[in-house]
Amino acid sequence: MSLFTEPVERLSGDGTLTPNLAVKVTEPDDVTIVYTLREGVRFSDGTPLTAEDVVWTINHVSDADAGAATSSLVSSVAGAEATGEFEVTVTLDRPDPTARQSLALVALVQESRFAEENSAELGQPTAVPVGTGPYRVISSSAESVRLERNKNYWGEAPVPDTVTISFLGSDDTAQRAMRSGSLNGALVANPVTLRQFESIPGATVFSRPALQAEYFSLDTTKAPFDDIHVRRAIAHAIDREGVMHAAYGANAGLLRGLVPPGTLTPIAPRAEVDALLDELTPIPFDLDAAADEIARSRHVGGFEMEIAVMPDTWMELAALNLRENLASLGVTVKVRPVSSQEWVQMVFGHRTTAMFPMSFGAAVPDPGLLRRVVSEESRTRAGGYNFANWAPEDLQPPAATLVDSRDDAERFAAARTILLRIAEEVPYIPMYQPQFLIVLGEGFSFSEAPTAIDMASGIWMRRLLAE
DSSP: OTTTSBOSEEEOTTSOEEESSEEEEEEEETTEEEEEEOTTOBOTTSOBOOHHHHHHHHHHHTOGGGTOTTGGGGTTEEEEEEEETTEEEEEESSOOTTHHHHHHHHOOBOOHHHHHHTTTTTTSTTSOOOOOSSEEEEEEOSSEEEEEEOTTOSSOOOSOSEEEEEOOSOHHHHHHHHHHTSOSEEEOSOGGGHHHHHTSTTOEEEEEEOSEEEEEEEOTTSTTTTSHHHHHHHHHHOOHHHHHHHHHTTSEEEOSSSSOGGGTTTTSOHHHHHHHHHHTOOOOOOHHHHHHHHHTSSOTTOEEEEEEEOTTSHHHHHHHHHHHHHHTTTEEEEEEEOOHHHHHHHHHTTOOOSEEEEEEEOSSSSGGGGHHHHOSGGGTSTTOOOTTOOOOGGGHHHHHHHHHOOOHHHHHHHHHHHHHHHHHHOSEEEEEEEEEEEEEOTTEEESSOOOHHHHHHTHHHHHEEEO
8 A cells, every 4th residue: 555655644664654645744733733745746647646535535534433454553533634735734622742653654645526526435445545656557357456556645755666466375475486487576374384485595684673572461350360479470480481482483572561661662662672571581481480479379270271272373372381390380371362353352342361362462562552561441441452451540630641741751761661560460472572573585685675664655765676
């Protein structure tokens, strides 16, 4: 999408915003954003870009009542209006420190006239949105989308004349296509398959830490997890490093806190972030310590527990590791495989087991997602992720500060308070931060390895090099 429809600003992986369709952005107060648009821009069909097109797009992606899947990322947007020939003003219903970043990620500007005339089929192959980006769509299907240069593009054209984005069913299919020369690049979904890509002559792997956290949630309202000694025992019984190497090889790192460092560095100096992470060193793998914690718990005779996992993932490996390590301590662990579809339904239906493996990513580089695991409303609301049912009253103000304050120091202090309490009370067990992996075939390279956000925002194409 970001190659043929564009945002007003482009968001990079470190949270930096750069001008794009907007040449100037001001924020006269905490609930107002004013975009001054670039003049002379045309859509790929030759139609001039207007303020009304930008207004339509912002209102479209933020319309929760109409079912916009993007609306949760821009829930603070009350509306947008044209306040000049080349000026758009966005009004928020509350202060939101990530509003601009979120709009940069999801508000990809469409030609409003085409969108309205084709509203019933918009987004389908018969009505692909018209944009101002460096490419235009010449064919679209469930298998692939083919793009070619937009002759009306206002900026410097990227290197390729044509680009085909193919939707492949597995990493194995992708690596075989790359090996045959029919594919020049691929996102790697499963790090275990990386060796197959690395064996392709001329292939190059590019990796960056993903803004993703993988962890276990423990329902603190249900036995035996309502006992902190049980929670600590389980944390001691997981060989996190051993499981990580089995699941990821060298393509992941151990999380020290519940969020990746990259969500904190945009709001605090790296030295302060590192100091906080040093305080958050996770409970070490130590079966003797696990036994001591169970002996101090209300479940000295042992207990039974179930973990639902997606097969062939870190989830399954960690659960099997726990089953083996806890057996000698009188604990029976039942590992229940579920499909990815079942797992998603469990997440969004809040129908999880008392101990549940989770994976969530930050849409933008910001610690605001911490609110989704500690706030009272997140215990029941879909998308809240508070499966630990852990919402201490004194953590509700800092949780609100994370999403309402625009003061970086206040927000970092709030994140620090929450992360330290998680480390102390263990409602969640931080596990891994995986790498975001891309493989390019022979003859292609990147000037800088892109992040997932760079891919979503279209910045990756600017970094693509061809020999």
